Amino acid sequence: MxxxxxxxxxxxxxxxxxxxxxxxxxxxxxxxxxxxxxxxxxxxxxxxxxxxxxxxxxxxxxxxxxxxxCQVLKLTKNMRFSVGTTTSNQDETEQFGEWLLKVGDGLIGDNMDSESEICLPRDIVIPSSD
Known part of the structure; x- marks a missing residue:
């Protein structure tokens, strides 16, 4: 900004x-x-x-x-997620995009004093290797 x-x-x-x-x-x-x-x-x-x-x-x-x-316009399609996706994982990609928008809008997570704690879905977490 x-x-x-x-x-x-x-x-x-x-x-x-x-x-x-x-x-x-x-x-x-x-x-x-x-x-x-x-x-x-x-x-x-x-x-x-x-x-x-x-x-x-x-x-x-x-x-x-x-x-x-100013007139604020909002994009309705996340083009980053549409590149390189196959039809088999299209639904999964769209769900992840919607989840990201919800995180950005502050709709996910416990809001405590302007800070949020967000639990990540298991399927996007890479386990640590010790």
């Missing part, structure tokens, strides 16, 4: 560039240009040295003035 200040700087730069355009509107973000952002909000947050949890959350794009202009 990139700090919201990077997006806000891009917004101001594109606004300055597009100001000379006849289609420019100061009310539109990014100078009226469509900007596509990609990412997963369940992944790593931006790093704020010696920052508190509040500082880190406040630096994300969804706490920016630009967020009201």
């Amino acid at each position: 990139v700090s919201k200040y990077c997006y806000e700087a891009l917004d101001k730069c594109l606004g300055d560039i597009m100001r000379c355009s006849p289609t420019y509107s100061k009310d539109l973000p990014f100078g009226g240009k469509v900007v596509v952002l990609g990412g997963d909000f369940r992944q790593i947050l931006s790093v704020i040295p010696r920052g508190s949890r509040q500082d880190i959350v406040h630096s994300t794009v969804n706490s920016s003035y630009l967020w009201k202009f």
Whole structure:
């Protein structure tokens, strides 16, 4: 995740560039240009040295003035799991993908003080060899 200040700087730069355009509107973000952002909000947050949890959350794009202009789209098919799978293990692969999404959404595990303990299914655990 990139700090919201990077997006806000891009917004101001594109606004300055597009100001000379006849289609420019100061009310539109990014100078009226469509900007596509990609990412997963369940992944790593931006790093704020010696920052508190509040500082880190406040630096994300969804706490920016630009967020009201964003439209969040969700992918419905995990393409990583569709590559190299055969029809015999397609169901198993789809179940694993659904399990991963549930872990990412926080639907699996015991939530204790913002930390979760997740039990892994036996079929994905590699036993240790001593």
